Amino acid sequence: MKKGAIKTLLVRNVWHENQVLRQILGICSLLAVTNLVSNSLVMGAGLIFSVALSSFTISLLREFIPHRVRMIVQTLIIATWVILFDVILKATMPDISRALGPYVGLIITNCIIMGRAEAFAQMNPPVESFFDGVFAGLGYTIVLVIIAFVRELMGFGTILGYNVNFLELETWTIMVMPPAAFFLVGVMIWIVNNIATRKQAVGGGKNG
Amino acid sequence: MGSAPAISPVVIFLASIFSSNMVLSNFLGMCSFISVSSEYKTASGLGKAVALVMVFTTVINWLIYHYVMIPLGLDYLRYLIFIIVIAATVQIIEMVMDRYLSDLHMKLGIFLPLITVNCAILGISLFMVIRSYGFVQTLLFGFGSGLGWWLAIAALAAIREKMAGNQLPRGLEGPAITFIITGIMALAFVGFSGIFVVM
Known part of the structure; x- marks a missing residue:
């Protein structure tokens, strides 16, 4: 595998085809765990672990999986990796495991x-x-952390649990409640859409 | 069998529709919620199908969890088993409907396979285990969550249909505005919180 190919994949998956903001996939967990940065980081790690190893396994077995039953086989492979991550998480970080539920x-x-x-x-x-x-x-994790950063900062006045609310400002409880998650994701998709269309206009569509 | 929490099943039922609505406060089943909500009729069809599958899968999962997995010490395999149960249940419901309720099957047909990967279905089975509900509680929890999901997607689709012709900034069209509408709906549903406490 060439170095250039990795870079192309990186740019494509993190920016052009960002799973969350461009494809609108994986939204459930995105909204649910982003009230704290630490939860988001763990969730992101879990997703990277599961998606990378599942893709690896599925690709390894792609010649052997009959086409008709591939969905269920894929689901079982994915479930196996997720169980593994869940067990590791429970053993090493029980508190976060409980918070993620x-x-x-x-x-x-x-x-x-x-x-x-x-x-x-x-x-x-x-x-x-x-x-x-x-x-x-990684693309998913980056979005997760950005949203969690805003929500934790405004909702609790902390970042990764450290208090940064030096001015003793009133925190916005609404930011840690469900509605704010929806608003932030909506606004973020809006911003990314705008940047993407502007880039397209300037670069003559070269950057897709 | 773990002792069930002392919450009236009726309270769980109402709470799962309103104050802890699956979509608007637990964010489950978002993918199809966002993508299949541009038309009221289809959205409502999907909502009904999800509600139906939810009731069946939670009850079956509860029975399997308490009478097979716990006695055999297979608790750690619950993700795998729940997913298989859900996939199988969806398949069976589809076959039964095709045979006996072909009208309804024609209407819901395309949505049924999609439901297997709807995270709300797996989600409520996991919630039921985590909160260690009893049988009746589980039954009403599944039913209520299904109704709540249906209510939310039907409401969203109705709003989207109403504002389909409105002018919007270009970047905001499609998913972005859908999220913001959902946010406003969630804000309204926050008003229900505190009436029923289940968490």
């Missing part, structure tokens, strides 16, 4: 993983699929 298990039904499996791992060699998964997960 069912959302770790819900990585199984995160559309990003299935999406990568269907769109990429199916017809590409394992190493490429692995990196494709890592970068797709």
Whole structure:
């Protein structure tokens, strides 16, 4: 695998085809865990772990999986990796595991993983699929952390649990409640759409 | 069998529709919620199908969890087993409907396979385990969550249909505005919180 290919994959999966902002996939967990930066980082790590290894496994087995039952086989492969991550998380960080609740298990039904499996791992060699998964997960994690940063900063006045509210400003409780998550994601998609269309206009469509 | 929390099943039922609505406060089933909500009729069809599958899968998962997985010590395999149960249930419901309720099947047909990967379905099964609900509580929890999901997607689709012709900034069209509408709906549903406490 060439170096250039990795870079192309990185740019494509993190920016041009960002799974969350461009494809609108994996939204459930995105909204649910972003009230704290630490939760988001763990969730992002979980997704990168699961999507990369699932893509790798699915790509490795792509010759052997019958086409008709591929969905269920893929789901089982994904579930196996997610169970592994869940067990590791429970053993090493029980507090965060409890805070994330069912959302770790819900990585199984995160559309990003299935999406990568269907769109990429199916017809590409394992190493490429692995990196494709890592970068797709990375794009997701970046969005997660940005939203969590805003929500935690405004909702609790802290970042990663450290108090940064030096001026003792009133915190916005609404930011840690569900509605703010929807607003922030909506606004973020709006901003990214605008940047993308402007780039297209300036670069004559060269940057897609 | 773990002891069930002492919450009236009726309270769980109402809470799962309003104050802890699956979509608007637990963010489950967002993918189809966003993408299949541009038309009221289809959205409502999907909502009904989801509600139906939810009731069946939670009840079956509850029975399997308490009578098979716990006695055999297979708790750690619950994700895998729940997913298989959900996929199988969806398949069976589809077959039964095709045979006996072909009218309804024709209407819901395309949505049924989609439901397998709807995270709300797996989500409520996991919630039911985490909150260790009893059988009746589980039944009404599944039913209420389904109704709540249906209510939310039907309402969103109705709003989107109403404002389909409105002028919007270009970047805001499609998903972005849908999120903002959902945010406003969630804001309204926050008003229900505190009436029923289940968490």
